[in-house]
Amino acid sequence: MEKVAEILAETSAEAVEPRFRALTAGEVMEKAPGDVVTVADREAELIIARRLHDLLPLPVVGEEAVAADPMLARCLHTEPACWLVDPVDGTSNFIAGRPDFALMVSLVRDGRTVAAWIWQPMTRTSYAAELGSGAWRDGHRLVRTPAADLPEKWRGSVKRRFLTPHLFPGLATRIQAFGQVNQGRRAAGIEYPQIADGELEFLLYWRTLPWDHAPGSLLVTEAGGVSARLDGSPYRADPPGGEDGLLVASDPQTWEHTRAVLLGLHG
Template sequence: MEKVAEIIAEASAEVVEPRFRALAAGEVMEKAPGEVVTIADREAELIIARRLRELLPVPVVGEEAVAADPALARALHAEPAVWLVDPVDGTANFIAGRPEYAVMVSLVRDGRTVASWIRQPVTATTYTAELGAGAWRDGHRLTRTPAGTDPAGWHGSVKTRFLDPARRRLIEGNVGAFGEVTGGRHAAGIEYPDIAEGASDFILYWRTLPWDHAPGSLLVTECGGVAARLDGTPYQPDPPGGEDGLLVAADPATWERCRATLFAHR
């Protein structure tokens, strides 16, 4: 666990942090319509992938490598163990000079996330989680307190970008039952720790790319929260294009109440 934390911290310090608020012309590119990437993403992924393979020689499924060759993501189902890498989570924030970005890695064995690491460079904070062994922030164990029984006191986020119009209207008509609902902080590596730390009580995602959600989902579940598909099935990382919809909440009761409230037909 410590060695992977060192790898991502060193890669971040070497090629990501020096470019924060200092990206030069030509260092931001469009990799797909509406999707941007920076030289920091690409260089960090190469460094992290190489060092992870030295540590454990299994396939590395990196966000940028999959953008170039989508077939690489099949390793999540085809291989007994896989590294997942998100070299700069929250790239749009990073480009805009906003501090909400992270560097993330997870280890998947037999389709289950068994370990994860989230590094928030601006605060030099590292979150780690290990299946069955707990969740940690810089060596301090995290335990999530239940959100309480009144949704009017809950704070959460709903991601509407990839929702179909009918479902978006339904959910937007129901969010008034909660104390506060935002559009999120545009970086899973910030949003999942917010739930683990008690700064947020729930979040609804729709598109669920594995490198975005494997690290944080393990962090939340290992501190007592829930990360599950809308039918209640625990989240497991799938290649892009798989099932949509993921509700993350502080505790099982909050998860059930959020799902019932968000999707209630009135």
């Protein structure tokens, strides 16, 4: 567990942090319409992938490698185990000079995330989780206490960019039942730790690319929270193009109540 955390911190120092607020125009590219990438993303992924493979020789499914060869993501289903890498989560923040970005790695076995690591360079904060063993922030065990009984005190994020409106009619009105609801920090590697740390009670995502959600989902569940599809099935690290919609919450009761409010099931 410690070795992977070292790989992320060292790669960040070598390939990512020196380019923060120092990117040139030629170092930012569009890999798909509306989807940008930087030289930092690509260089960091190459370094992380090489070092992970040296540590444990498994296929490496990296966000940027999948952008170049989408078939690579099938390893999540066809291989018994693989590494999953997001070299710079929150690339748009990184490009804009905002500090909300992270480097993330997961170890996936038979579609189930068994270990996860998140490194937040700007706060020098390291998160890790191991299936069945717990979650940690900078080596200290994380245990998420249940939310308060009053939903009007709950804080959450509803990520609306990819949300399908017809599935959530009246959502803008219903979320007023909660205390504070924002649209998130544009980086899963920042948002999931907010649940584990007790800063938020829930998160609603629609598009769920595996490199974005495998690390944080394990972190939250190992801290005592819930990360599940809207039908209640636990999150699994599936290739892109699979099921959409993911609700993350501090505890099972909060997850059930938040789901009912978001879907308009009360009353």
